[in-house]
Each structure stands twice: as C-alpha cells, then as structure tokens.
Amino acid sequence: MRKLILLVLLLTFALTGRSQLEVGIFGGGSYYMGDLNPNIPFLQTSAAYGLLARYNISSRWAAKLNLYQGSLNGDDDRSGFLPERNLSFKNDITELGLNFEFHFLPYFNGSMKSYVTPYIFSGVALLYHNPQLDNKDLKDYGTEGQNNTSELTKLSGEDVTRDNYSNFVLSIPFGIGVKYSFSQRIAASLEWGMRKTFFDYLDDVSTTYYLEANLDPADSEYENQEYSDPNRNHDPWMQRGNSSTTDWYSFAGITLTYYIDLRNKNRCSDFEDN
Template sequence: MKQFTLTLLLLIGLTEFTYAQNFYARRRDRNWALSAGIGQSIYVGELYTPLFDKSAGFTPNVGVGLRRKITDQLSVRFDINYYQIAAADSLAAQASFTLGGGDQENDSRNERNLSFRSHNFEFSSQFIFNLIPIDGPYSYRPDLNIYAIAGIGVTTNNPRGLDIASGNMVNLRKLNTEALEEPYSGLALVIPLGMGIRIKANQFTDIVLEGTGRITFNDYLDDASTLYPSEQEVRDYHVANGTGLADLAARMYDRAPEKGFGEREKGSIRGNPEYNDYYFFFQVRLEMYLSDTAFGGIFASKKTARRLR
C-alpha cells in the first residue's frame, strides 16, 4: 500500500509538471479518462455471510478503466478487473440462530467443511452519473463529486479447492461436485451497482474512491448451491464422460470426513439455491484525463482531427 501511495503521488506530480505551462491544454475539454487502481474484494454466499460471520474474508483486486463523457452528468466506463474471492467453513462463526417459526438451528458449516478460492477476471460496461453536473470543459469540474454506478458485465468463474491427499489446488467446477447433468458455466453475468467519490488532485488527475456490489446470476461462485448427491452419482458422471476424475471428485464433493464427521447422506443440504452469490469491490483509483490530440482524435472524424492539431 505504501508503494501504491508513493506511485500515486509521483504520477499526480508528473501530470501537473507536464501540463503546468500549457495554457491551451487547460482550455480544451477532455472527454476520455483512463483509470487504474487497487482494492479489496469480499464474497457473500453459502460459505460466508456478514449476518453471522464476524471476520470478513477480504482478498485483493486490481482494475483498469476507460471512461467516456456523454453529457455534463453522465459518462460510460469500460472496466477490466482481476480479483480473488475465498471462504472456508472452518472459519464459520458457529452461531445458533432463530428461524422464522421460532425454532433454534445450529450453524453446521464447520462440520460441512467446504472451502474455495477463486481467481477471476471481470469485464463490464458501467454508466456513471455525477451528482454535480460539470458545465463546460473538464477543467471546470468540482473539487469533489459523488456519483452512482450501474452497469452490466461478465466474470470468469472457476472456484478451486485444496485436495489434502495430493496437496494441490483443483478445479471444483470440472469435478461437478453436485453431480449436475452439466457442470455450471465458467462464466457468470453480473450487474455492478455502487457509489463513488471523485476528488480533484490537480488539473488533469482525480483520486477516485469506489464501493460497488455485484448482483450475480449464479449460485456457484463457491461451488455450493443445492443438495449432496450420492458418491455413486458423482462417480457415474465422470465414468460416463470419461474425465478420469472420478476418485478426485469423490474426495472433494463431501469434505466432512476430513474432520472426522460422518459422510453426508444423499439429499442433505449443501447450499441454498434460493439466493445467488454476490461479491463486492472497494477500490482506490487514480484517474487521468487524456488529451484529445493524444487519444480522442483517434475516434474523431478527419475534419475534427485536423481542427485539434
């Protein structure tokens, strides 16, 4: 984080020095902005919930984005993010909680003993709506502006788990641990929603603080969603499809025996299919406004490009 802060300050100083005496650069509007940053991610699903688990499983993320101004309040940004998410039943709170009917139920996730870690890429298009309109060129923007984010995107989805027999991380999706007719997809549709604060650092650079959640249309970010199949069903799938993974899948679909608990019976609860999984980003970004001659002219007509020279 210290290295990132130092780099951030150096970049801000460099942009200020480069354009400090360029009068016309300040007068021209800059409709494109390039951003890059780092932050933390957190997953919410069958293996972690903020309602019962006190320790949040924060994991790193990095992202880059290219934003285009559309109106004085609206812009669109194209984002690429690399992020990690992870959780483990062994870290569950082990709480007792009251169900709707008043019955007490114990948190048995520690006994279930599932865990995962996932390294994913997300690609998205996001609309950004500024609370304060920017009347005139970019140099007229306020020192601080709050904005809302909404968009659509897609993320890769290949959760991995530790096979204690070999000590290797293995792809859980390929193991089809719930013996589905077809393994769930390695891609998932997401809807980014959130808020951000843009702070003017100098004439050409902003510091951006963002918090965004991802509504997903997938309940398998953590490889758990429905009920336990039988071991034979898991083996039958891999034998029928010639994957050569039957023994590995039989070890990984039910992790309870690793902690000395009995094997799960077919039909036992493994997850909750009524709710999809979610994940959240918290990022700090440096956003730099790009000159029309350096970038915008590529997308302009020949007549416009000549006028910008």
C-alpha cells in the same frame, strides 16, 4: 481471457478518438457473499487490481469501461456459518464491465469549483471465474453430481441429470463512490460496488450431496468425495447449499486516472474556472 483483454484495448482505442476521456488504474479488494458466507461483508477480502477508461458524457454523467481482476474466498470455519460442513474455496476472477455513473454535483476535470462529487453507478459485466481447492478445479470433480447421471440415477431410482456450470457469468454491478479532480489532468475516486449474479456456483456450492458418507476408498468416486463432503458426515440428497439464493461478489477500492482532453491540446493552466 485474451479475447476479453483485446476487446478492452479496442474499445479504449475507439474512445481516444473523442474528447473527455480518462484512462487509469484501479487498486483495492474483492470479496464474495454466498453459501459459505451469507451475511458478512468484506470477510476474507483479497487484493484486486485493474484498468479502466472513462468517457465523461456531461457534468452529470460518465460511462466507464473496466477490466478488473481479483480473488473470491470462502471458508465455513472463517464465517462460522456451517463449520460442520467444512467446505472452502478460492476463485480467481476477471471482470469486464460497462457502467454508467451519475454525479450528484456538477463535475469537471480541472475545474476550480466543480472538482468533487459523490456518485452512484450501475451497468452490466461479464465475469470469468473458476472455483478451486488445493489448486484443483472443483468443476472437474462434479461435487454435486454434475455430469454424473448414472450415480444420481442409481441413488434416486429415477433419471436425474445435473449439468455442469459455465465459467462465464453475467452480473449487474451497482454501487457508490466519490471522485476528486486534483488538477487539470489527474483525478481519483473511491468506490464500492456490489455485483448481483443470477448464478449459484461461484463457491461450487448450491444444491445437495450425492455420495454416501462411508464411501469405499477403492470406489472411483472416492476422490470426488474429498471435495464434495470432506468430513464425510452427510448422506445423498442432504442439503449442501441453498439453491434458492444466488451468489454475490464485490470490488472496492481507489482509481487513479489521467485526463485526455482532445478538444484543446494547448491548455496549460492547472485548473479551469468552471
């Protein structure tokens, strides 16, 4: 995480050597869609915040570097999708993203004419995530038999291996927004963006169960069962999640930015006549 923050700071300092730079803050919410919430946007939205730097390439294009933090939450009881499964999670996330924005209208900071525009954006992001329950890392419990080759092999009679997942994930952000320049220096935007991942464990749920429902409390795997099948009403190889679909997450909120025009430091008017 320290390396991600350092990278953002270095890139920000590099951009300050050019004109047309905005730096600012983000505040809003984050939410998730996946095996525990397949179709309800904004369900269990949590607070999100972050930093950003935007380089205005032209009146139509801008590039934005962001470091956002938020939380993803899922609960079978809240979504009503599979309440008998009784799974839930919380995943605190950090995203480092680079996006390109296209303005539908010409846009200039400080302009008296071109001071507002809707826009779309897309890019690439690196996500750090760590699904938890009761402040315990679910990854460590191998809830679907990850890194538990002996148990999987015993149940299937064949050599079966499920590798554990990574805490770092690539995603493809895309979304819409509208930005407004209040003055020569201050601008704001309202935006909503989805993130497409190629990953199915933001919620620690993807494939099948691997433990007996009536596992003996003395068994070494009993604690794993608490997190894999809390209701103890499933048998090995019964479906736990849908591995044919991947998880999504979203950030939505408001940005407030300060415009740094390094080309002309002597401007004093509130608005340019553009």
